[in-house]
Amino acid sequence: MRLGWTSKTIILTIVVALIVGSIPLRERIRYQRLVLGIKRPMPLTKIVDFDPTALSGVMIGAILGGFREVAATMMWAKVHTLWNQEGTWYDCLYVMRSTTLLDPHWIEPWRVTAWHMAYNIYAETDDARQRAILLDKAISALKEGISWNPEETDLFIELAWTYFDKLDDYEQAAKWFRATLHMPHPAHIDRIIAHGYERLPDIPKALDWYDYCLKRDPNDDIARGATLTIRERYLPAWRLLEEGDYDGALSLIDQYLEVNPFGTIALHMRAHILEEAGRLEEAFATWQQAADKFALDDLARRKVAELGTILGKDVAPTATHLLRQASPEQMSPGRVFKEEK
Amino acid sequence: MSAIWRIAKATFHEALRRRFLNGILIFGILIIGSSWAFTYLQPGAELKMLIDIGLGAIRFFGMLIAIFVGVRLITDEVEKQTIHTLLAKPVTRAQFLLGKFFGGVATVFTNVALMGLAFVTVYMVKAPQLRELTSDQGPAISMEFMASNIIKAIGLTCFELLVLVAIAVVASTIFSWVMASIFSFFIYFVGQMADFLRELASPEHGADTASTIVFGILYRILPHFEIFDIRESILKDNFVPWSLLGNVTGQAIICVVIILMIGYLFFNEREV
Numbered sequence: 001m002r003l004g005w006t007s008k009t010i011i012l013t014i015v016v017a018l019i020v021g022s023i024p025l026r027e028r029i030r031y032q033r034l035v036l037g038i039k040r041p042m043p044l045t046k047i048v049d050f051d052p053t054a055l056s057g058v059m060i061g062a063i064l065g066g067f068r069e070v071a072a073t074m075m076w077a078k079v080h081t082l083w084n085q086e087g088t089w090y091d092c093l094y095v096m097r098s099t100t101l102l103d104p105h106w107i108e109p110w111r112v113t114a115w116h117m118a119y120n121i122y123a124e125t126d127d128a129r130q131r132a133i134l135l136d137k138a139i140s141a142l143k144e145g146i147s148w149n150p151e152e153t154d155l156f157i158e159l160a161w162t163y164f165d166k167l168d169d170y171e172q173a174a175k176w177f178r179a180t181l182h183m184p185h186p187a188h189i190d191r192i193i194a195h196g197y198e199r200l201p202d203i204p205k206a207l208d209w210y211d212y213c214l215k216r217d218p219n220d221d222i223a224r225g226a227t228l229t230i231r232e233r234y235l236p237a238w239r240l241l242e243e244g245d246y247d248g249a250l251s252l253i254d255q256y257l258e259v260n261p262f263g264t265i266a267l268h269m270r271a272h273i274l275e276e277a278g279r280l281e282e283a284f285a286t287w288q289q290a291a292d293k294f295a296l297d298d299l300a301r302r303k304v305a306e307l308g309t310i311l312g313k314d315v316a317p318t319a320t321h322l323l324r325q326a327s328p329e330q331m332s333p334g335r336v337f338k339e340e341k
Numbered sequence: 342m343s344a345i346w347r348i349a350k351a352t353f354h355e356a357l358r359r360r361f362l363n364g365i366l367i368f369g370i371l372i373i374g375s376s377w378a379f380t381y382l383q384p385g386a387e388l389k390m391l392i393d394i395g396l397g398a399i400r401f402f403g404m405l406i407a408i409f410v411g412v413r414l415i416t417d418e419v420e421k422q423t424i425h426t427l428l429a430k431p432v433t434r435a436q437f438l439l440g441k442f443f444g445g446v447a448t449v450f451t452n453v454a455l456m457g458l459a460f461v462t463v464y465m466v467k468a469p470q471l472r473e474l475t476s477d478q479g480p481a482i483s484m485e486f487m488a489s490n491i492i493k494a495i496g497l498t499c500f501e502l503l504v505l506v507a508i509a510v511v512a513s514t515i516f517s518w519v520m521a522s523i524f525s526f527f528i529y530f531v532g533q534m535a536d537f538l539r540e541l542a543s544p545e546h547g548a549d550t551a552s553t554i555v556f557g558i559l560y561r562i563l564p565h566f567e568i569f570d571i572r573e574s575i576l577k578d579n580f581v582p583w584s585l586l587g588n589v590t591g592q593a594i595i596c597v598v599i600i601l602m603i604g605y606l607f608f609n610e611r612e613v
Contacts, residue, residue, distance in 0.1 A: 003609050015602050019562060022595045025588060026561075029568050030536075032585045038573045039536070069393035069572075073379070105576065106386060 072103035079109075089121055100145070110145030111158050114138040118166050122319075131319030135166055156180045157189065167320050168299035170196035190216065191223055198230065199299065201269045203238040206230060234269055246277035264294055271303065280307055344432045345440040352444020356410050357451070365409070366452050369402030373459045377467040388471040389576050392491070395460040396572055399453060400498050404529060407449045407502040411509020412521040414441040415608075434608055438510070442601060445506045450499055457495040464491060490575040493586060500593040501569035505529060507597045508564070511604030514611060531559075532566035564596045 003011075033039040076099050082092040096113040103109070118138035122131055142159040149155055160176035163169045174193045181190070194209030207230055213223035233256055240249035253270045257263060267290040274283035284307040290300035301318050308315030356362065376394035380387035415438075418424040427437060472484060508528050512521035531538075540546055542556035568589050574581045 003606075008606060011602050011606055015599050018595055018599050022592060023561060025592050025595070026565060029565075029585070029588050029592060032582075032588065033568065036574065036579060036582070036585065037577065038571050038579075038581070038585075069389075070397050073390065073393075105573075106389070108386065 068102045069106070072099050072106060072109070075099045075102065076109060079112075083116075089116070089124070093117070093121075100141070104145070104148035107145070107149060107152055107154055110141060110149075110155060114141045114145075114158060114162065117141070118162050122166070128317045128319045128322055132322040135162075135319055135323055138162055139167075151183065153180050153183045153185050156183075157185070160192075164192065164196055166298070167323065168199075168302060169320075170200045170202075187217065187220075191220075191226070194223070194226065198226070198265055199268060201234070201238075201265060201272055203230060203234050203269075207235070233263075234265065237269065237273070241273050241276060246273055246279075249273045250277075262293060264290065264297060267293070268299070271300075275307075280311055283307060284311060284313070344436045345443065348427070348432070348437060348440025349443035349447060352414060352441055353447045353451075356414075356444065356448035359410075359413075362406055362410060362448070362452070365402055365405050366455065369398055369452075369456050370459045372398045372402075373456055374463060376460075377463060377471075380467075380471065387474060388468060391464065391467060391471060392572065392575055395463060396491070396494055396498070396575075399456045399460060399495060400501070400570075402456060403449065403453050403498055403502045404505060406452050407445075407505040408509045408522055408525045408529070410445045410448050411506045412513045412518040412525060414445050414510055415513045416518040416521070435605055438514070438601065438605055438608055442507060442510050445510060446503055449502045449506055453495065453499055453502060457498075460495070461491065464488070484578060486578050486580045487575060490571065490578075490581050493581050494571050494575060497569040497571060497586070497589060500590055501566055504564050504566070504593050504596045504600070507600040507604070511600050511607065514604050514608040528563065529566060532564045535560060535563060535565040535567060538563070564600075565592075568592065 030039075075095055079092055079095050079099065082088045082095060093113065093116070096109055096116070099106075099109045100113065115138075117134045122134045125131060125134075139159065139162060142155055142162065145155045146152070146159065156176055156179050160173045160180070163176060164173035167173075173196050177189050177193045177196075190209065190213045194206045194213065197203075197206035197209060200206075207227060210223045210227045210230070213220050214227070217223075234253075237249040237252040240246075240252065250270065250273055253266055253273065256266050257270065260266065267286060271283045271286035271290065274280070274286060284304065287300045287303040287307060290297050291304050294300065298318070298320060302320040302324075305315050305318045305321035306324075307313075309321075373395050376391055376398065379394055380390040415424075418427065418441075424437075428434065432440075468484065468487070505525065509521060509525045512524045515521070516524060538556045538560040542548055542553050542560055544553055548556065571581050573579075
């Protein structure tokens with residue numbers, strides 16, 4: 001028996017009523033999932049950014065729904081293949097990007113992507129601007145990874161270490177290392193913060209942090225040794241610097257440098273005292289001396305570039321110097337991976 | 342009621358004899374059973390990988406079974422012309438449709454239960470080992486709610502597939518089984534993107550009036566399949582509240598009722 005128009009109308013009315021009536025329930029579920037952190041990631045900023053790689057990654061991720069993690073794993077396997085081929089490193093970055101979009105809660109792709117940019121691809125170019133872009137992208141990738149995984153200590157440490165080791169930005173490094181302190185973290189993190197302040201140099205802060213290390217673990221011999229060393233070698237000069245007795249401070253540091261001409265921190269401190277005294281030419285020369293002596297002293301090289309610019313000298317720019325000079329438009333976190341090859 | 346029961350029972354027994362379904366089921370169980378072997382692909386996240394592959398396989402193969410069972414339930418009867426014999430008896434079209442639907446659902450649930458059993462077995466054996474492996478490399482993984490959340494996830498997959506069977510059955514009352522399969526896959530994948538549709542409809546993200554209307558309607562009428570996925574909670578070991586499960590289950594039942602009513606309207610008009 002076929003249905004009459006009345007029955008059909010009633011059924012259709014019920015259907016419409018059910019659809020409309022279920023809207024609050026849908027919104028309730030959406031809200032619950034959001035609050036409980038169950039909602040799947042939807043990197044909307046990447047859609048707004050009109051980044052084609054990111055957009056297609058988001059689309060594929062959304063379509064794949066429950067299978068996106070498996071797809072991410074397959075893409076990661078592809079990354080390894082591409083990485084081992086010559087000339088496909090930049091292509092590799094795009095695949096890495098898609099992997100992070102498909103499964104933003106997988107830590108490994110964020111870490112490895114940033115590491116490849118800040119270390120491996122970085123080492124392949126001598127162009128300071130290109131290096132600055134790579135460092136900026138590495139930092140942006142790690143910050144984005146942290147935004148997806150704020151409870152993952154590893155990403156905080158990775159980001160802080162990139163600031164420490166590649167950008168010589170010890171203030172930022174300390175900030176991100178400090179963020180791990182409320183989570184389970186390796187014991188050496190506390191000491192790295194102190195060591196960063198030593199190299200900056202900011203002696204009182206370095207001592208504060210070593211003091212914290214000793215309070216946390218009274219048997220921390222490394223922190224004890226460092227405290228004694230700092231107090232003996234650098235603190236007297238720092239006190240004189242604080243009092244404005246630049247010559248006195250320089251005299252103390254120079255005494256130590258006569259004994260140990262390869263003291264990195266002493267050289268940094270000497271240059272810092274000269275900067276504070278306004279003797280920029282001498283500060284420049286001291287930073288230059290440190291840069292020549294120590295192949296890995298990127299802080300000295302950046303300082304040479306910075307002071308060289310101020311003094312109007314013809315010095316080669318460094319990646320970290322360019323990165324600090326860059327405007328937010330040139331180096332914005334939203335533009336990760338968008339730069340041309 | 343007895344007519345619906347008899348049709349459902351016959352449909353269930355017939356579906357279990359289908360070789361391709363058994364093939365999908367066996368393949369699914371093999372993938373789930375060997376999921377621990379793929380965990381090396383995500384060093385440091387082996388347990389996550391095990392759960393991803395296990396639950397992902399249940400959903401994926403469950404989806405295939407749901408669609409391929411659903412689309413053949415009515416079209417087979419029409420093609421073989423056995424539907425005439427059935428409808429000539431005192432069986433209404435509504436009873437026939439419901440009987441076929443419940444038979445299909447029973448088949449899918451049985452398959453999901455078997456795959457779920459396989460996964461739970463693998464999980465019970467491998468998870469403690471993988472947890473130990475991961476805790477050697479970093480902080481220990483919390484697993485307080487993990488087992489119960491896995492059971493909840495499998496339960497929600499059943500309700501997801503309930504909606505999908507309804508879509509496939511209804512599609513098969515309108516289209517040929519090939520078209521019905523394509524249609525069901527399409528709805529399933531678009532349903533996974535419901536949140537995406539919502540954002541596309543949002544004027545805050547630059548949608549014009551036409552986009553707001555079109556995507557807004559699609560967002561409201563399409564089933565939201567992503568709500569059945571609670572793997573985030575499993576991996577973070579957060580407790581999944583019963584109120585959420587109740588809401589999602591309720592939403593699935595409402596969806597099924599809507600879909601079956603629409604299907605009934607189409608099936609009622611169809612010449613068989």
